[in-house]
Amino acid sequence: MSTQEMPIPEAKAKPVWLQLISLAAHQRVLAFASLVVLVIGFSLASPNFLQMSNVINILQATSVNGVLAIAVTFVIITGGIDLSVGTMMTFTAVIAGVILTYAGMPLLLGVVGAIGVGALCGLCSGVFVAKLKIPPFIATLGMMLILKGLSLVISGTRPIYFNDTPSFSEISLGSVIGEVFPSAPFPNGVLILFAVALAASYILRRTVLGRYTFALGSNEEAVRLSGVNTDAWKMAIYALAGAIVGIGGLLIASRLNSAQPALGLGYELEAIAAVVIGGTSLSGGRGTIVGTLIGALIMGVLTNGLRVLSVAQEWQTVVTGAIIILAVYADMMRRKKS
Amino acid sequence: MTKLVELNGIEKRFPGVHALKNVRFDLHPGEVHALMGENGAGKSTLMKILSGIYQRDEGEMRVKGESVNPQGPRDALDLGIGIIHQELSLMNDLTAAENVFIGREPRLSFGRLDDAALNRQAEEIFASMNLSIDPKAVVGELTIARQQLIEIAKALSYRPQVLIMDEPTAALNDAEIAELFVIIQQLKSEGVGIVYISHKMDELKRIADRVTVLRDGTYVATVPAKETPVSEIIAMMVGREIKEAPLQVPDTSSAETVLKVSRLSRGQEIQDVSFSLRKGEILGFAGLMGAGRTEVARAIFGADPIDAGEVEVHGKPVRINSPHDAVRAGIGYLSEDRKRFGLATGMNVRANIALASMERFTSALGVLREPDMKAVAEQYIDRLDIRTPSDAQEVRLLSGGNQQKVVVGKWLLRDCDILIFDEPTRGIDVGAKSEIYALLEALAADGKAIIVISSELPEIMRLSHRIAVMCEGRLTGVLPGGADVTQTQIMALATARDAAMAPVGELT
Numbered sequence: 001m002s003t004q005e006m007p008i009p010e011a012k013a014k015p016v017w018l019q020l021i022s023l024a025a026h027q028r029v030l031a032f033a034s035l036v037v038l039v040i041g042f043s044l045a046s047p048n049f050l051q052m053s054n055v056i057n058i059l060q061a062t063s064v065n066g067v068l069a070i071a072v073t074f075v076i077i078t079g080g081i082d083l084s085v086g087t088m089m090t091f092t093a094v095i096a097g098v099i100l101t102y103a104g105m106p107l108l109l110g111v112v113g114a115i116g117v118g119a120l121c122g123l124c125s126g127v128f129v130a131k132l133k134i135p136p137f138i139a140t141l142g143m144m145l146i147l148k149g150l151s152l153v154i155s156g157t158r159p160i161y162f163n164d165t166p167s168f169s170e171i172s173l174g175s176v177i178g179e180v181f182p183s184a185p186f187p188n189g190v191l192i193l194f195a196v197a198l199a200a201s202y203i204l205r206r207t208v209l210g211r212y213t214f215a216l217g218s219n220e221e222a223v224r225l226s227g228v229n230t231d232a233w234k235m236a237i238y239a240l241a242g243a244i245v246g247i248g249g250l251l252i253a254s255r256l257n258s259a260q261p262a263l264g265l266g267y268e269l270e271a272i273a274a275v276v277i278g279g280t281s282l283s284g285g286r287g288t289i290v291g292t293l294i295g296a297l298i299m300g301v302l303t304n305g306l307r308v309l310s311v312a313q314e315w316q317t318v319v320t321g322a323i324i325i326l327a328v329y330a331d332m333m334r335r336k337k338s
Numbered sequence: 339m340t341k342l343v344e345l346n347g348i349e350k351r352f353p354g355v356h357a358l359k360n361v362r363f364d365l366h367p368g369e370v371h372a373l374m375g376e377n378g379a380g381k382s383t384l385m386k387i388l389s390g391i392y393q394r395d396e397g398e399m400r401v402k403g404e405s406v407n408p409q410g411p412r413d414a415l416d417l418g419i420g421i422i423h424q425e426l427s428l429m430n431d432l433t434a435a436e437n438v439f440i441g442r443e444p445r446l447s448f449g450r451l452d453d454a455a456l457n458r459q460a461e462e463i464f465a466s467m468n469l470s471i472d473p474k475a476v477v478g479e480l481t482i483a484r485q486q487l488i489e490i491a492k493a494l495s496y497r498p499q500v501l502i503m504d505e506p507t508a509a510l511n512d513a514e515i516a517e518l519f520v521i522i523q524q525l526k527s528e529g530v531g532i533v534y535i536s537h538k539m540d541e542l543k544r545i546a547d548r549v550t551v552l553r554d555g556t557y558v559a560t561v562p563a564k565e566t567p568v569s570e571i572i573a574m575m576v577g578r579e580i581k582e583a584p585l586q587v588p589d590t591s592s593a594e595t596v597l598k599v600s601r602l603s604r605g606q607e608i609q610d611v612s613f614s615l616r617k618g619e620i621l622g623f624a625g626l627m628g629a630g631r632t633e634v635a636r637a638i639f640g641a642d643p644i645d646a647g648e649v650e651v652h653g654k655p656v657r658i659n660s661p662h663d664a665v666r667a668g669i670g671y672l673s674e675d676r677k678r679f680g681l682a683t684g685m686n687v688r689a690n691i692a693l694a695s696m697e698r699f700t701s702a703l704g705v706l707r708e709p710d711m712k713a714v715a716e717q718y719i720d721r722l723d724i725r726t727p728s729d730a731q732e733v734r735l736l737s738g739g740n741q742q743k744v745v746v747g748k749w750l751l752r753d754c755d756i757l758i759f760d761e762p763t764r765g766i767d768v769g770a771k772s773e774i775y776a777l778l779e780a781l782a783a784d785g786k787a788i789i790v791i792s793s794e795l796p797e798i799m800r801l802s803h804r805i806a807v808m809c810e811g812r813l814t815g816v817l818p819g820g821a822d823v824t825q826t827q828i829m830a831l832a833t834a835r836d837a838a839m840a841p842v843g844e845l846t
Contacts, residue, residue, distance in 0.1 A: 207704040208696045215693060218682035225641060225679050226694035226748065227665025285684045 030330055031278055031294045038298065042305035049308050056186060062300035063172070063189040064089070064252045066293060068267055069274035070200045071244035073292045074237050076275055077204075079217040079284025080136035082238070084125060084143035085245050086267030090260070091147040092118045092249030097160030097259035100168060107167055114253075115246035121147060122242020126235030148264060155261040162257050172254035189251050193293075196247060201289040203240070213237055217284025273320065274299055277327040298323070340403045342367050342500055342531040343388065343419075348397035350383055357383045361397075361557045363550055365500060365531040370522060372534045372542050372563060375552035376575055376767035381535055384552070385502050388533070389421040390414030401500075420498030422489055422506055430478030435460035437477050438492045463491050467521050482509040483627070490521070501525065502533040507541060508764075511627040511793075519545055537767065538794075539568045551575055576769045587803045587820040588783075593617040595653070596787040597669075597756050599638060602647030607633045609811040611647075615756065615787045620778060622802025622819065623791040625832045629808040631791045632674060635758045639671040640664040651756070665694060670749030672742075674761035674791070680745045683734035687726050688715035690733050690744050694752040718747035722777065739770025746777065757781065758789040763797060775801060795825050807831035 043050040068085045075082040092114040100110040121143065128139035162168040171188060178185030204210035212233045215223045224230045253259045278295030280287025299320060306316045343365040350358040358380050365371050373381050386392040387399070390408035399406055401417050408414040411421075428437050435457045436443075444455035460473035469487055477485055486509050493501060507515045522532060522545060534546055542549060546563035551574040558574045597615040602608055607630050615621050623631040636642045638649060640658040649656055649667075656667045664671070673679035681690055692699060692711050699711045715729040722743045726736055733744055742762060749757055759778065763771045778801060782788050792798050798805055802819040807828055815831040817823050 206706055206708070208700045208706055209704055211689060211696065211706060214685060215682050215689070218684040219678070221679050222682055223693065225639070225661050225671060225673060227661045227670075227752070228694070228696070229660070229662045285682075 031291060031298065031327065034327075035294055035298050035301065038301050038305065042301065042308065046305075046308045049305060052184070054304065054308065056190070058297075058300045058304045059190040059193075060172075060187055060255070061304065062296050063193040064248050064255075065267070065270050065274060065299065066193045066296035067196050067248040067251060068245060068271035069278075069292045069296045070196055070289055071241040071248065072268070072271045073200070073275050073278075073280055073287055073289060074204070074213055074241045074244075075136070076272070076280050076282060077213050077217045077284060077287045078234060078237055079220065080129060080234075080238075081140065081272070081282070082125065082241060083137065083140040083268050084121070084147060085241070085248070085271055086269075087144050087148040087151065087264040088118060088121050088242065088245045089249040089252060089267060090264035091121065091151045092246040093253035093259035094151045094155050094160060094261055096168075096250060096253055097162065098154060100162060100165045101160050104164065107165055110165070110168070111171075111250060114250050115243050118246025118249065119239045119243035122245065123235055123239040125242070126238030129238065130231040130234040144265075144268065151259075151261040151264070155259065157261060159261065160259040162253070162259075169254050169257045172251050189255060192247065192251060196244060197289050197293050200244065204289060209233065209236060209240070214285060217281075217286070219285075270299065271296075273324050276324060279327075279331055281331075295327075341365065341400070342402060344398070344400040344403075345384070345388065346398040346400075348384065348387060348399070349395045350380075350387065350392065351395055357555050358387075358394075359556045361552065361555070363388075363557075365533060367499070367529040367531050368526045369547040370526065370532045370534050370545050372536065372546035372549045373552065374535075374542070374549055374571060374575055376769055379552040379575070380555040381552055382504065383555075385421065385504065385533065385535065388414070388500075389419055389502060415496055415498070418497075418499035419502070420493040420496050420500070421502040421504070422493045423504055428477050428485055428489060428492075431476065433474050433476055434464075434471050434480070434488050434491075435473035437488055438463065438473075438495050440492075459495075460491075463495050467491060467494070468517070481628070483511065483514045486510060487514070487518070490518070494525075498530065500531050500533070502535075504535045505537070506534075507536065507538065509627070513626075515541070539571070542571075543568070553577060572768055575767075585800060585820060587818075588618065590616045590619045590803065593619065596651065597638075598650040598653075599634075600648045600650075602634060602637060602644060602649075604633070604637060604643070604645045607811050608637055608644070608647075611808075611811075611813045613806055613813060613816065615789065617755075617787055618782050618785050620782045620788045620790060620801055620803045620819075622798040622805045623789060623808065624795065624798045624805055624828050625793075625808035627793060628810075629832065630811040631808050632760055633811075634808070635671060635760055635789065635791060638664070639669055639758065641671070665752060665754065668753070668755040669758065670694070670752060670754035670756070671758045672745050672749065672760060672762060674764055676738075676741055676745060681733050681741060683741075684732060686730045686732055687719065687724065687736070687744055688712055688729040691715045691718055691729075691747045691751055694748050698751075714751060715747075718751060722747050722750075723773070737770070738766045739773065742766060742770075742774060743777070746781075750781075754786075756787045756789075758791070760791045761793065762790060763792075763794075771797075795828060798828070799823060799825070809834050 048054060068089060072082050072085050095117045096110045096114040099105050099113045100107065125140050125143050128134045129136050174188050175185045176188055176191065204213060212223065212228065216230060216234060220230060274295035275287070275292050276282065276295070277298055278288070278291030278293070280291060302320060302323065303316055306319065341364050345361065345363040348358050348361045361380065361384060363384060373385070375381050383392065387394050390411045390413050393409065401419070406417055408417060429440065438460050439456055444452040444459065446452045457473040464471050464473065469491070471484060471488065477488060486506065490506065506518060510518060525532060536542065542563055548560055549563045549566065549571060550560045551558040551571065553575060593616040595614050596617050599614070600612045602611040611634055625631050633642070637644045638658070640660045640663050649658055651667045651669070658664045658667060677683055682693065688711055692715065699707045701707065712729055718724070719726060719729060724740050724743045724747065726740060733741055736744065762778065763774050766774065778788060778790065790798070790801055804819050805817040805823060805828060806813055807815050807817065809832055814834040817827060
């Protein structure tokens with residue numbers, strides 16, 4: 001009964017240039033191509049740009065935003081949003097400070113504590129969203145303010161320094177690679193970013209949690225009516241995002257050798273921007289970690305490149321904003337075509 | 339008499355698809371011309387060309403004898419061509435009147451809105467349609483049927499000479515359909531030509547003057563509606579005759595009672611509903627729209643809360659508070675709205691089939707065994723004859739019938755003993771319908787216990803071993819299935835509005 005079959009357009013042989021264009025129309029490829037173009041452009045404009053020290057600067061500067069963006073990617077693919085990742089990062093840094101500096105406990109406990117508290121904060125957001133049915137925007141807006149306040153309260157509004165734990169700064173600034181290959185002294189923070197990205201990508205693509213992340217964003221009610229305990233999975237996804245934010249908190253605290261309680265606001269928007277530039281749909285159901293990583297790198301390259309070219313900081317922000325609008329527009333055009 | 343519309347030699351190509359091939363169609367003033375064909379036959383494409391949404395590649399288009407070339411819906415409206423889309427396109431938070439006159443609001447000076455005139459004009463249109471709708475009623479709070487009628491009022495407010503109706507009765511009950519047909523008769527007498535798209539054969543017999551059949555983007559024939567037997571029209575649509583085997587009701591009286599529902603209640607929607615279901619049995623649920631059939635199904639499945647009632651599965655009482663509990667008890671529910679409640683349409687066939695049984699493919703660490711999932715998905719694609727290029731195809735690209743099979747596959751894989759099908763053939767064309775029927779019968783023969791909810795009486799009578807009838811939240815009776823039951827008997831129970839009436843027939 002061929003009559004009711006859906007006509008499926010055949011893949012016809014296209015000229016090479018058309019293939020290239022349709023390839024570039026793929027948001028992730030598009031993002032990657034823009035990254036390459038940016039890098040080439042900046043290195044032509046300034047010979048200092050591609051120096052090893054500057055490349056390391058870019059990667060180092062990207063590591064925190066990259067990790068936060070990976071966390072928020074999970075939530076966005078479920079069709080939600082997480083506005084609390086910035087202040088949650090600070091909160092987990094403060095917790096690490098409390099454990100290591102105030103209580104003088106060993107480094108490992110500080111690390112586990114920060115990640116665990118991050119997971120707990122994420123779980124709270126998850127409970128608000130899944131159980132109390134509060135829209136994610138509102139629930140995480142509330143969490144953002146709560147965590148900002150708690151960070152200030154716990155720290156007494158003063159930075160907590162990690163001077164008693166010298167190895168703490170190694171988390172971000174040390175270089176395991178540099179010890180083996182002295183010519184490529186990539187700091188651990190960068191290594192951690194890529195490790196988190198690899199793990200996150202694996203979870204998203206190969207585990208049941210990842211599959212439900214996409215399924216929830218694609219059609220939550222259909223998933224619920226398939227007998228899946230959607231509330232529990234949603235809470236788990238927010239908790240996982242929180243744990244990843246905990247890693248981000250460790251990275252920034254270690255780089256600054258201190259937990260700065262006033263820091264954090266604005267980081268969530270940078271993270272969301274990276275996710276969006278990377279081609280993850282804000283309406284849920286679609287997205288990749290690779291895209292998010294590229295998105296974060298584009299933002300890092302842009303900030304660094306414009307600085308190398310001595311463009312005023314104010315203008316850097318303007319350019320970043322324009323890039324976000326451009327990226328989302330390109331994504332919409334692509335989807336319209338398909 | 340000049341023809342209102344004349345389409346000749348219409349060609350339309352989309353990338354990779356030749357959607358319309360040398361198609362013709364015409365429309366006289368004051369006639370209802372039905373356009374029939376399976377999904378994908380080209381009906382919608384043709385009507386979108388007529389209403390200016392698409393532009394034809396080749397061919398001739400005349401309106402009242404003059405060659406025209408509408409470039410958009412606005413142009414078509416100016417030519418007097420209005421269309422009522424299958425899907426509602428109303429703004430739920432606005433009032434009925436505001437919806438009817440959206441974009442053409444009566445104004446006072448300085449751009450202020452003239453609400454009094456707006457409501458008065460809407461009132462006039464509703465009155466001309468014999469409708470008692472408050473122009474100030476917020477559309478989202480009205481029933482789907484009323485919303486549909488407002489959509490029709492909106493189209494009529496443009497005073498079109500040609501009105502295209504795409505499945506206008508999909509959401510209407512019999513009384514509302516009758517109302518709509520009165521409106522259509524009235525429009526006919528005013529000389530309006532109506533293009534009527536519907537899958538319901540009985541409606542064509544009642545309302546249409548001529549029928550044009552399309553198949554695979556080509557014109558098949560135009561025949562008088564009254565004189566042509568339904569079987570012949572169907573044969574033209576599918577290119578062959580569909581032989582319906584008469585229903586054989588198997589004797590399931592000695593089979594195990596798989597599901598027993600006692601005194602299920604929730605507010606006005608579900609009132610004291612009790613019934614049971616045996617292994618291998620197909621229990622049909624008939625009733626008018628809003629009779630509470632879907633509500634009962636969703637309540638049993640735990641999708642909505644209940645006030646009172648017990649459910650027993652395999653003789654054991656079970657507490658079902660969520661779909662999660664229901665699925666564990668072996669109950670699967672296939673919603674009437676597949677796209678909203680049944681499928682993650684952006685995901686592929688494999689993920690959708692596995693959606694209710696992920697744990698089967700998950701290692702202790704939560705890692706998915708993709709090859710197993712693929713193998714099982716392919717097995718179900720094969721077994722259910724799902725037409726898809728591969729298990730990696732996104733479900734949204736499949737036809738309605740094949741999407742339904744994917745949902746069936748999902749529940750079969752979950753190994754549910756009790757399957758509740760809510761309007762299993764809604765939006766599915768004639769050819770695929772009999773396939774779905776065959777599938778349901780095969781499932782029952784295989785020992786599954788099946789509930790079928792349907793608003794189409796022929797479907798209920800074609801499938802059901804027993805027929806439960808509901809009216810206004812109450813189970814008004816259970817009739818035996820088979821050749822002896824008549825539509826009249828079912829309708830009598832479906833309209834048994836007297837709350838004091840005792841249920842008839844056997845309830846076990």
